[in-house]
Amino acid sequence: MNPRSRHSSPGEAAQHDPPGEVAEIFDGMLHHARELLAVRSPLDAELIVSEILGSWWGHRVPGGDVEEVIGEALIGHAERAATPAALALLTGVAYLGTPRQAARAERAALGLMRRGVARPGWADRVGTVAPEQCFVSRDVYGDQDSIVCVYAYGGSERHALVVLVDRTKAETVPEPGDPPGARRARPPASGMVRDAWVSSQVDKLLDHCRTEGRDNPLMRFERLDPRDTKALLQSALELTNGVDDPPVNDNFGSYHAFVRARAGILPPGGRLPQPPVYGRDRRATLAARFLASDEAEDLSDRSAASRCVDRIIEYGCAHDFGRPLRVSPVKCEMFLLDWLPRKVLLSPSEQEAAPHVLASWVRWAGRRTGLPDEGVRATLDAVWDATATFADAYRDPSVFGLDREIVGRLLPDGDLEALPRRAFALPFLTGTHRSSGRHGAIDLSALDPSDPDDRRVILEFEHPSAGDEHLDAHERVTARLWEGDPPELWETAQALLDDGWPRHEILHRLIDVLDDHDGDPRALRDALSGLRHEPPPG
Incomplete structure (x- = not known):
């Protein structure tokens, strides 16, 4: 079951709905937690708790961490409810939650127990789970790994966690010392988590993987060091968590907390394979x-x-x-x-x-x-x-009526994806304004828009009566759009264009946001997000 369909979006509710509606959502989660009172297996209990915690995974809360804003609020709501289902949920969160959630849930659970609320029968056994072996079933190309980790509760109830790690698309991130707008692939070859599931048919699963690794020339099945498995899974989870709308299976949110907790109990000390550096x-x-x-x-x-x-x-x-x-x-x-x-x-x-x-x-x-x-x-x-x-x-940009010489001036680095935002920042080059002729003694057709000095002359041409302060502001936002730094700047400009905002008004709103929040990346992203929802002037 997809947890996002069981409950409405708690992230959105916490931001926009009145407290009564937020409490109603949390009451729905506690109603779901009543299932914890009917199960005997600690594995079943952990999977139910993981599903509840997955209700908000992947959502974003402006100005805050959704795990704090929603997860910790649910813990407080459960503590106030003081029911056996609430205690069962708190017990599970103490093992599966983030470190902050786990600490708060444990304190709340102890308080309910002191008040005489009954504990679920599986509570003591959850803490006895331990890893046994780790394996990987991988294709020879290096596209995907299926990590298989076997666990047991005190030697019984063996189960396998299978995590699909995909390396076909690297998330790119800025590194210290990079120029503005530069982005590079994250060095560790961990890939992203795309899916996860749990099987109690451990021997059958391992036999299938061994057979495929033996009979299929395009597959390999090997044992993994649990320490290296921990490093790989935690790195892949970190990469997945850091991507907006990651390309995961629809049900992955249900398993996210379970995967995080199971990776956490693997032994430390492992290392990720480091790719060679190609200068x-x-x-x-x-x-x-x-x-x-x-x-x-x-x-x-x-x-x-x-x-x-x-x-x-x-x-x-x-x-x-x-x-x-x-x-x-x-x-x-x-x-x-x-x-x-x-x-x-x-x-x-x-x-x-x-x-x-x-x-x-x-x-x-x-x-x-x-x-x-x-x-x-x-x-x-x-x-x-x-x-x-x-x-x-x-698609050659020239088929859209853009002169190839002008496109070459806008794309000296060949970055075709940059063409729309650079054409927006410097529109006269695209043919909607004069792209040739003279500005005083300067031949406009000879200007290089990638050169800051030439770009200043282009902006002077577009703003013939503007003072230095006004030109400086336009120069700053033009440089950021040219580099695509941050990406949300152009995304916001596109959204405002779609809503009917005039181009020059958009530039001035972007300038204001940059002036107010340029030193704080999170605040800048939040301000740009808020700007997208403003109605156009007039």
């Missing part, structure tokens, strides 16, 4: 070795091939946890049909060469990494299947 020189060497290989010999346009392989390596380093040599059907499809069309401005010759260069790279990288022949063939099939739709997926 500029190492990337250039990798590209040169590929272009000199037998696999690349038939690539006729060597110049286009060189630029395409640079993009392949860039994608692997920045968006695949630093793994440019990893190839798989899913990764190649995402590169051709999602990342290239969305992010990179290719010349016509590069568009023609990209699928062929990628196919040669698959053969070369597959040989270097020891990918089985079956895996290389399946990946090549995916490349050729995607080639038929690549031309349709890739």
Whole structure:
């Protein structure tokens, strides 16, 4: 059952509804907790509590942590209810909640017990759960791992927690020392949690995994060190929790607290595999070795091939946890049909060469990494299947009436995704304003909008009578839109455009928000979110 459908959104209720409606939602959760009085198994009890805690997982509360705003409020509500169901819920939260929730729930539970409220029969056994073994069932490509952790309560009631970790899409985050707007893949190759479930058929599950690992050349089944398993699961959970609207299974919220708690009781001291660091020189060497290989010999346009392989390596380093040599059907499809069309401005010759260069790279990288022949063939099939739709997926901005020379000035870094926000920040370059001619003694067509000094001249052209303070403000917001830092800035501008706000009014509202909150990223995000809900002027 999806916990988000059992209860209405408590995150939204806590923000907008009167206290009586919030209490009504919490009463619904306590009604659900009555099921805890009917179960005898501590495993069943933990799964029910995890489902209740999952009611608000994934929701966002402006200006606060949803686990504090909702989770800790529920603990107080349960303490005031002082019923056996409330004590059962508090007992479960003491094991499955966040550290703050667990501490508060334990204190509240002890208080109810002193008042004579009856404890559930499974309460003492919850604390006896311990890990036994950990395994991983993984594909040879490195796309996904199914982590299998076996636990038992004092040697009985064995059960397996299965957690699906997906590495096909890395979340990118800024690192200290990066320039504004720069984002890079998080270094540990942990991936994101996409799904989780629990099975009591432990031996049957393990036998199935062993058979598949033995008979399927594209699968491997291995034992994992529990310490490394802990590090992997906690890193993957952290990455998943940090993403807005993560791509998880609909029921994952029901298991989130359970997974977090089970990962927490694994022994500490493990390490994540660290991907190699590919600096500029190492990337250039990798590209040169590929272009000199037998696999690349038939690539006729060597110049286009060189630029395409640079993009392949860039994608692997920045968006695949630093793994440019990893190839798989899913990764190649995402590169051709999602990342290239969305992010990179290719010349016509590069568009023609990209699928062929990628196919040669698959053969070369597959040989270097020891990918089985079956895996290389399946990946090549995916490349050729995607080639038929690549031309349709890739859109040259010139088809929308934008001069390619102007697009080149807006995208000196080839970041196609930046085109809309840069065209919004500097609209005269897109053809809606004069993009050539002279501004005093300056030839406007020769200006480089990526250069701060030239950008200042462009803004002077757009605001001919503005003073320095006004131009400084526009220069700041234009620079942030140019870099896409933070992403919410352009998202807010788009929302206001959709609501009918004039462009210049949007820029001034963004300037005000930046001036007030630029030093506090969370406050800046909250202020931008609030701005999206304001009605347009007039």
